[in-house]
Amino acid sequence: MPRGITLRDPLLLASGCCGYGEEYAELVDPASHGGVITKAVSPEPRAGNPTPRLCETPAGLLNCIGLQNPGVEAFAAEIMPRLTARGTSFIVNAVGHSPEEFARVVARVEQVLASDPACAPRLSAEGVNTGLCGYELDLSCPNVESGTLFATDETVLARTVELGRRETERLLVAKLSPNVTDIVPFARCAREAGADAVTIANTFNGVSIDIATRQSNLARPSAGLSGPAIRAATLYHVWRCHRALPELPILGSGGITDADSAVQFLLAGATALQLGTGLFLNPRLVPEIQAGLSAYLDAQAEPDLRAIIGTYRDQG
């Protein structure tokens, strides 16, 4: 039985693009959006990569942040108590070098939730789940043992989701990689292993070369591409996945930077939308998309957003 959560709004702030939700709080009203997906949390602290970590490409952004984060212990001790107090919904983005490491992050957070009532999630008067209410497994990184990516090796993917599932009764989302020809088998595998939903997708692999020095424009030879540049390609994966697995909830992530692209993701089958690079391009994005979505529903005489999910007329 999949575990759902109720959010105030389908717009979420994407992992790695909004810190732990505090940095944007002054610009993006925390009471206005659906919730925050935290920066990656790993079992041990990670320093991340040297700079340059960023490089702009036409309508895109390459990043190689390297999952800089203080580790799950500091997250539990310093960050979690602050998150819960704020009345926003949070999903923890977990990451690790092995399936066991992902599970360690989930288990440690669960331990804190169980032992510290101040950190426990709440149900607001409007029936919205607030506080820390689920996990997103960032599967787009290499598994140290096999050398393959969690998200592109079905055996490792299944094991990671299964081990995470054992540690929690809360929402568990598998964040898949777009760097595959067909995303459907991976989405199916995640669901069968116990994921309640999938995030489609993450950054695409990309390279940018300084032609004068013939070296990378970033600190790493390759990096992750986000922003409008990946919108159409991400939408393709969302559409394919929804057609093949219509019951599986999809969180769309990749190049949603205006109301038009938000509607396209819903039509293709996403039930929630994540805003990442779009926030950097336009800190007013949340209210602008919300206004655009209402205008679209009015113009199309649709009662609510649910009514348009997956209604892409791909048969003409």
Added chain:
Amino acid sequence: MEYVPATVIENRELAPGHGLLTLSLPEPQPEIKPGQFLHLRCDPGDKHSLMRPFSILDANALDNTLSVYYKGLGRLSNHLFTVPAGTELDCLYPLGTGFPWQPDWRRVALVGGGVGLAPLLFLARHLEPYGERMQVTGFFGGASAPDLVPALLNDYDFPQQLATMDGSTGFAGTVVELFNGCEEYFDVVYTCGPNAMMRALQQVLAPAVPAYASLEERMACGVGACYGCVAAIKTGEETQNLRVCLEGPVFELRSVVFGT
């Protein structure tokens, strides 16, 4: 911190490749400290490019204006030269920490070059009202005379010592060579410019003088949310990757671990 549409009231070319942009902001203007910067949408028609960080060169709370000194270094900074007065440019400001200053720091050295001049000039202007008890001295360097944009520097009347690599104006050599040994005459040193310059300054500076550096890194969000803009900073025994846009851009010069 605000994200607002700012109106260009003047955009003047100071010299080929160097510009001065004056923006009018909706009221009320928050307090702005020297060393802080703004994130500017350089081309309002281009919704698919990131904003660009620029130091605040001056801010006037009376008429709600602020100005930016910019150099054409790439696509969007060059686009700025074409922006006419009256254009609205979205702007996220004020960002970052400013330069720390204490009332007993009266003899102030500014060591800078390139676009690093901007925050130092704002600091000089900020300290002006303290009158004769303040002694601000600028040590400014560039490759050649035009880099030390006379149309910009002549607007300030504190003493300035100039250095150029080709000797076309002032001392022939680097600004750090020019400054080397002078720190005993100062209570504090502020620096902003190319990393190579600040690293050289870090190496020659006597340990007793407080010194602050304003750093530059490529930025995406400008508010501390993406961790794209970090610099390696020593905090006690540890070295941490701190965000230039949020924890900086100003850091204690000696705490900065400059890359090679």
